[in-house]
Every structure is written in structure tokens, then in C-alpha cells.
Amino acid sequence: DADTDADTDADTDGVSVLGPTSEALLLASSTVAVTWDTAGISSAVDIDLVAADGTVESVVGATGNIGSYDWSIPEDAALAEGYTLQVTDSADATLSGSAVDLTVGALVGFRWSGSEEEVLVVSPERDATSLLGTVGDLYYWSAQVLVDRVNDQLYVFGYDSAFVSKFYTLDMWTGTLVSDLTLTDPSSASGWQINSAGDLIGCRWSGTEEELVMFDRGTGTETAIGVVGDLQYWSSQTAIDNVQDRLYVVGWDSSSDGQLWVMDSVSGTLIDTIALTNASLSGIQLSPDGSQLLYGSWDGSEEKMVAVDVTTGAETELGTVGDLLYWSGQTVINPANDTMLFWGSNGTDDKVYEMDLATGAELSAWTVTNPIQAPRIVY
Structure with a gap:
């Protein structure tokens, strides 16, 4: 039930939050319709966002009790899980409804500031950005980024200004740099994904075949776990299904025929090769x-x-x-x-x-x- 606090009896004074529903994902720098229903309340309502630690931030105070309010979530909203959205009778704080276990996430992107690579919270709708963090001393890169939702981290492959290959780890909620691992052997792999076991996997040309490799985040070493069939040419296009443990790799074989290679994303085994009319x-x-x-x-x-x-x-x-x-x-x-x-x-x-x-x-x-x-x- 999206409203865990409100009395659901229509004849009893109370507030029911209709939207967003509990466990919903909300994005910073977006607009969300907050909707509610009330019984026996004619006064204005207060809308508040309560963090997991109990910190209360007012969304709007004493707004008209018309059942809806368009909430423009700020670009600099604290990204986190475990939020509660409360709608409360402005005249009687005991009459309150809520949606619980909300996540405030974000659309993020990267941009060079002129001196450092920034991680930004992005709002295309508002044409606005807000600084979340910076990627250490990253100077050159090919925009290879992974989101690890299990460990709450962002991973970035790149090079510093001395062209030293590095693997950068950032806290995905705060943008704080956690570590920058120097890679003794720079990775040539691409099409990186994170599988259901939490391993980083990508594709690398061995000189004779395209290998599926696993990357160790602690040491920076890569281990081949499979071969992507007869893949010869590609544009680093992959997608992963962590429910079915499938990695999809798109490219061309040695005959220049478009193919979709289906790999077991945990074991590295080739499962299927499917012909494509168009591999571009x-x-x-x-x-x-x-x-x-x-x-x-x-x-x-x-x-x-x-x-x-x-x-x-x-x-x-x-x-x-x-x-x-x-x-x-x-x-x-x-x-x-x-x-x-x-x-x-x-x-x-x-x-x-x-x-x-x-x-x-x-x-x-x-x-x-x-x-x-x-x-x-x-x-």
C-alpha cells in the first residue's frame, strides 16, 4: 500500500498519498506529480521529503488541498534510497499520509570543464546541470562508464595527463572519488558490462579472436573466460540481461555478415549466434x-x-x-x-x-x- 500511515476508511479523516507510489524511482532535476486524496480535511496541506536518517526537507508548505502538486525536484537534491514523501494536514499534523522507500536517483553525464572531468546531474528538460563530483585526474578517455548498483559505485576507464592508464571508482550517490587504480597493462577491452555476479566483463581482441574477459577491480588484471564466436569486426555494442545471464554482442563475422552473439555472461560460454539483417x-x-x-x-x-x-x-x-x-x-x-x-x-x-x-x-x-x-x- 502506497499509504502506510493514512486511514483507508473513507468516512474517517485522513490523507492517502496516491502518487508517487511506494518504492518509486524519482530523478533529481525532474518534475513529479504528487497526488493525494483526503477525507474530512478542507485546510491546506504540507508536503515534506523525509530522508532515511529522519532529516526533513519541505517540498511545499500550506499548498491548496486540491489533490495534486507538481514537484520540481532540485538538480542538487541528495541522491539516496529510503526516502519518505509525506502529505500532512497543515492544521493538524496527526493527519498524514505517505509513500515510503522512495529512491532519488539521477540522470548523470560527464563533461570536461577545461581543467577536470566533471560528473554532472543532468536535466535535458530544463537544460540544466549540477555538479556531482569530478573523476580525479582523468584527462583522456573513451567514455567507458559502468554503474554498479550493488556496490553503489561508478567505474571509469581512462588515462591521466601523463597517459598513465587508470581505473577510477566513484561513489555513485555523492560523486566522491573512492580510488584510482593504476593499470600496469592498459585495458584494450570495450563494451564493458557488469554481470549478475558483480564482475566486470568486456570484449578484447587477442590477435586471432575476440575474447570475453573478466576485469579484477582490485588488481586491474584481465582474465579470458570465453570467445565471442567468429566475431571479426564490431563497434563495441553490447547489452546485458542479468536476469537470464545473457550478454548480447553485435558485430560482423569474417564473411562480413551481421550477427548477434549471445554469451553466458557468467561462464563466458557462447550460447547462440543469430543472423541480423542490419548490424549497423x-x-x-x-x-x-x-x-x-x-x-x-x-x-x-x-x-x-x-x-x-x-x-x-x-x-x-x-x-x-x-x-x-x-x-x-x-x-x-x-x-x-x-x-x-x-x-x-x-x-x-x-x-x-x-x-x-x-x-x-x-x-x-x-x-x-x-x-x-x-x-x-x-x-
């Missing part, structure tokens, strides 16, 4: 139900949002990504509202396009003045 995919994401790979593909005149069935390779065109003309394949799936975001340009302006996962419809296209790299959702 960009911005691959796994659909929430794990049945499809979602990506962008140019059809000759416009960028399409396309889905590929992970068992058959069959393609389904879902929609057109607005007026997108140029891009670097940067996408994220936003689990807070079941959308997919595409970063690109229409040739004049940098934009972020918001696409509905269910229908493929374009919901929004926001012009942004400060583009970022490696967008990720932290929660």
Missing part, C-alpha cells in the same frame, strides 16, 4: 522485459528507433527519432517513466530526444546548450 546499430539498450534490443538506425532519410528480437533477430521499426541527423550513439533507458533518451543534433542544435518505449512515439525533443558524454541513470 547505435546506442543499444536492452528492453525492460529483456526480449528486445532497442537502438537507433539510419534508414537513408531519418533516424529510426528499432527493436531486434533477441531470440530470432527479427527487426521491428518502432518510430522516428524526431529530426535527429548526427549523433554518437548515446542513449539511456529511463526506468522512472519507461522512455529511451537519444543524444544528438539536428544539424543546428544539440538535442535530447525522449521516445516512448511502448509505442515508439517521440514524446519530447529538448534543445541543450551543454552536451554531455556517457549518460547513465544512477539509482
Whole structure:
């Protein structure tokens, strides 16, 4: 029940919070509709956000008791789990309802400030950013970032100004640098993912074949655990399903035929090789139900949002990504509202396009003045 404190008897004075529901994900720098129902209350209500440690922050005080309020979550909101959202009768604090176990996460991205690599909380809708942290002495990199939601960390591969290869670990909630491990043998792997065992896995060319390797976060060593079939050419496009323990790798074989290689993401065993009509995919994401790979593909005149069935390779065109003309394949799936975001340009302006996962419809296209790299959702 989203309202654990309110009396559910319609004939009894009380407050019931209808939305957001308990255990919901909310993103900093977004707007959330707070909705509620009251019985026997005619006065205004107070809305408060209560952190896990009991700290109370007012969302709004004495707002009209009309059953809804659009809450603009600040860009600098403290990212954390365990929040409670309370709606309380302004005249009687004993009449209160709540939604519990909320997470305030964020869309984050990376941008060079001129002197350091910043981690930013990003709002395409508001064209706003807020500094979360900096990636130590990172100077050169290829935008390889992983979110470890088990250990609450961000991992970044890159180099310092002396071109020393490093593996940076940051606290994903605060942006604080936890460690920077110097890599004796710089990693040439790409397409990094985190499997269900918590291991970092990526793909590396051995000289004769594409290996699936496991990265040790403590020592920086890589160990081959499998071979990605006859993969010869690719653009580092992978997706992982940690429910089914599947790693999907897209590329071309030695005959230049497009293929989808399906690997066991824990053991490294090759499970299947599925022919693809089109392997020129960009911005691959796994659909929430794990049945499809979602990506962008140019059809000759416009960028399409396309889905590929992970068992058959069959393609389904879902929609057109607005007026997108140029891009670097940067996408994220936003689990807070079941959308997919595409970063690109229409040739004049940098934009972020918001696409509905269910229908493929374009919901929004926001012009942004400060583009970022490696967008990720932290929660």
C-alpha cells in the first residue's frame, strides 16, 4: 500500500498519498506529480521529503488541498534510497499520509570543464546541470562508464595527463572519488558490462579472436573466460540481461555478415549466434522485459528507433527519432517513466530526444546548450 500511515476508511479523516507510489524511482532535476486524496480535511496541506536518517526537507508548505502538486525536484537534491514523501494536514499534523522507500536517483553525464572531468546531474528538460563530483585526474578517455548498483559505485576507464592508464571508482550517490587504480597493462577491452555476479566483463581482441574477459577491480588484471564466436569486426555494442545471464554482442563475422552473439555472461560460454539483417546499430539498450534490443538506425532519410528480437533477430521499426541527423550513439533507458533518451543534433542544435518505449512515439525533443558524454541513470 502506497499509504502506510493514512486511514483507508473513507468516512474517517485522513490523507492517502496516491502518487508517487511506494518504492518509486524519482530523478533529481525532474518534475513529479504528487497526488493525494483526503477525507474530512478542507485546510491546506504540507508536503515534506523525509530522508532515511529522519532529516526533513519541505517540498511545499500550506499548498491548496486540491489533490495534486507538481514537484520540481532540485538538480542538487541528495541522491539516496529510503526516502519518505509525506502529505500532512497543515492544521493538524496527526493527519498524514505517505509513500515510503522512495529512491532519488539521477540522470548523470560527464563533461570536461577545461581543467577536470566533471560528473554532472543532468536535466535535458530544463537544460540544466549540477555538479556531482569530478573523476580525479582523468584527462583522456573513451567514455567507458559502468554503474554498479550493488556496490553503489561508478567505474571509469581512462588515462591521466601523463597517459598513465587508470581505473577510477566513484561513489555513485555523492560523486566522491573512492580510488584510482593504476593499470600496469592498459585495458584494450570495450563494451564493458557488469554481470549478475558483480564482475566486470568486456570484449578484447587477442590477435586471432575476440575474447570475453573478466576485469579484477582490485588488481586491474584481465582474465579470458570465453570467445565471442567468429566475431571479426564490431563497434563495441553490447547489452546485458542479468536476469537470464545473457550478454548480447553485435558485430560482423569474417564473411562480413551481421550477427548477434549471445554469451553466458557468467561462464563466458557462447550460447547462440543469430543472423541480423542490419548490424549497423547505435546506442543499444536492452528492453525492460529483456526480449528486445532497442537502438537507433539510419534508414537513408531519418533516424529510426528499432527493436531486434533477441531470440530470432527479427527487426521491428518502432518510430522516428524526431529530426535527429548526427549523433554518437548515446542513449539511456529511463526506468522512472519507461522512455529511451537519444543524444544528438539536428544539424543546428544539440538535442535530447525522449521516445516512448511502448509505442515508439517521440514524446519530447529538448534543445541543450551543454552536451554531455556517457549518460547513465544512477539509482
